[in-house]
Every structure is written in C-alpha cells, then in structure tokens.
Amino acid sequence: MNLFATSSVKRVLAIATGLVLAADGLILIGLGYFNLGVVLPVVMGLGLCALGxxxxxxxxxLSVTPRRAWLWRGFWWAVCFWLATLAAFWVFLASKKLTDVPTNAPAAIIVLGSGSPGSTPSPTLIARLDLALRDAARHPKALxxxxxxxxxxxxxxxxVMADYLQQHGLPAGRIVKEERSTSTEENLLFSRRVLAAAGVSSDAPVHIVTSDFHTLRTGLIARRAGYPAATAIGADTPLYLRYNIWLREYFAVISSWALREY
Known part of the structure; x- marks a missing residue:
C-alpha cells in the first residue's frame, strides 16, 4: 500500500470514528443526559471529524519543522497511554460487578442517588432501587x-426514590430520606448523620446500593466517611449508557483522589 493510500485510510478512519463518537454523545444528550462521559465523546468525535x-x-x-512532527507523535503516544489506562479501568469495573446482594444482615441499606434529571427515576436509578428492594426483602429489619x-x-x-420504593411495596415506616447531598461524599456523610439520629451505631453493618461502575469509588469514600462495616453492592448499568458512564467514572476516580475524598 503506497503512502497516499495509507493516508486516505487514516483519513476515512478518523472521520468514521468521529461520527460514531459524536452521534453517540448527541443521542444521549437528546435523551436528557449531560455529563462528562457524554460530552467528551462529542468533543473527541468532532475533533476527529475535523482532523479527517x-x-x-x-x-x-506538520512537515514544516521536525519539532511539530515530534510534538504530534508525542500527542498520539499520550493518547495511546490514556486509552490503555482507560481499557484497564474498564476491565477492572467489568470484573467487579456485584449484582447479587450479600448475605450478611445490615442494620441499614443506603441507596445512593444518580443525579438524573426529571421527576421520575432514570433507568440507572431504577436499577439501584430495584436492587435495594431485593435487599430490603431479604433483610426486613434493615432501615x-x-x-x-x-x-x-x-x-x-x-x-423521588422514596415514592418509587413505596409504590413497589416498601412500607413508608422503613424509609428515611436524606435530602441535602449533591455528591457521593455528601451522600455518605449526610446519611451517616441520619443513621446516627435513627439510633444506628457507626460500626453497624451497612449495605450501600449504587451502580456496578460506582462500587469501587463508593467503597473507598465510605471508609473515609466513617463506615467501617459497609458493603457496596452494584446494580447493572443499562447497556446504552454503560461505556459513557464508565468513561465519566474514570475521571471521577481521579478527581475524588485529587480532592482527598478517599
């Protein structure tokens, strides 16, 4: 294959990959999802289309000076390194799916919100709530x-979460609402106070219900937030959202470490 043909193939691949990434993000934005894991593919896709x-x-x-070519190669080596670390992170998340509820009896079950817009639960949040219902049915004494x-x-x-749980048979008397948090760290810190007010000791076993991709970071933050006997259990993430959310979580793990949340 000559140089011209090789260049044409790279150009077509850049445009095709860019269109796929941009379309994926734009479709999810159209469905009401707007976060880093959705926006970043759009930006990357548009960049690849422009490059093609x-x-x-x-x-x-690039051919004007050797320095430009060197910087360009360095940029792509950095991209390859990032993709390799991202792939390793995704493999780790895939191996950590914990959809089966643990057998140890908790004093409380904490269900973390997913930050979804609207007055009804998103598919991601519904998966968490359904898993919480299963766990609550197995442990009827747990708050x-x-x-x-x-x-x-x-x-x-x-x-919104409490309404869903009650509509699906969980008695209102078992539900306590924590309505101030806006992040995972706040979810856990403020829930700790709610549990203390309800008479649940700080060393009591607790199940923390979240999504499969979120169990790693939740467990790390929980230990720092004062949960020595917490178990994070993860609900399946809908397939059409999975890799966008896993992309967002990759950066969230880094930012949580930088902010000393764990």
Whole structure:
C-alpha cells in the first residue's frame, strides 16, 4: 500500500470514528443526559471529524519543522497511554460487578442517588432501587435510607426514590430520606448523620446500593466517611449508557483522589 493510500485510510478512519463518537454523545444528550462521559465523546468525535476533513492541510503543517512532527507523535503516544489506562479501568469495573446482594444482615441499606434529571427515576436509578428492594426483602429489619438532594428538579431525589420504593411495596415506616447531598461524599456523610439520629451505631453493618461502575469509588469514600462495616453492592448499568458512564467514572476516580475524598 503506497503512502497516499495509507493516508486516505487514516483519513476515512478518523472521520468514521468521529461520527460514531459524536452521534453517540448527541443521542444521549437528546435523551436528557449531560455529563462528562457524554460530552467528551462529542468533543473527541468532532475533533476527529475535523482532523479527517483537514488531513492534508494538517500533514503539510506538520512537515514544516521536525519539532511539530515530534510534538504530534508525542500527542498520539499520550493518547495511546490514556486509552490503555482507560481499557484497564474498564476491565477492572467489568470484573467487579456485584449484582447479587450479600448475605450478611445490615442494620441499614443506603441507596445512593444518580443525579438524573426529571421527576421520575432514570433507568440507572431504577436499577439501584430495584436492587435495594431485593435487599430490603431479604433483610426486613434493615432501615432504608434514600440519599439525594435537589439538582435539576423541584423535589429532592430522595423524595423521588422514596415514592418509587413505596409504590413497589416498601412500607413508608422503613424509609428515611436524606435530602441535602449533591455528591457521593455528601451522600455518605449526610446519611451517616441520619443513621446516627435513627439510633444506628457507626460500626453497624451497612449495605450501600449504587451502580456496578460506582462500587469501587463508593467503597473507598465510605471508609473515609466513617463506615467501617459497609458493603457496596452494584446494580447493572443499562447497556446504552454503560461505556459513557464508565468513561465519566474514570475521571471521577481521579478527581475524588485529587480532592482527598478517599
């Protein structure tokens, strides 16, 4: 294959990959999802499309000085390193799916909100709530804390979660709402206070219900937030959202470490 043909293949691949990434993100934005894991593919996709459309001009610009070509190669080596670490992280998340509830009896079950917009639970949040219902049915003496404040809605996410649980048979007397939190760290810190007010000791066993991708970070933050006997259990993430949310979680793990949340 000659140089021209190789260049044409790279150009087509850049445009095709860019269109797939951009379309994926734009479709999810159209469905009401707006976060880093959704926006970043759009930005990357548009960048790849622009690169493909201006491929020859870019090659001419790079050929002006050796320094430009060196920087360009360095940029792509950095991209390859990032993709390798991202792939390793995704493999780790896939191996940590914990959809089966543990057998140890908890004093409380904490259900973390997912930050989804609207007055009804998102598919991701419904998966968490359904898993919490299964866990609560196995442990009828456990208090159930729904944790989530007001974000894109007029009522708190905890209220939306509590309504769903009651509609699906969980008695209102077992549910306690934590309605101030806006992050995972706050979910756990504020729920700790709610549990203390309800008479649950700080060393009591607790199940923390979240999504499969979120169990790693939840467990790390929980230890720092004062849960020595907490077990994080993860609900399946809907397939059409999974890899976008896993992408967001990759950066969230890094940012939580930088912010000393664990």
């Amino acid at each position: 459309l201006r491929w020859r001009q870019m090659q001419r610009w 159930v804390v729904v944790s989530g404040g007001i974000s894109f809605r007029t009522s708190s996410e905890a209220e």
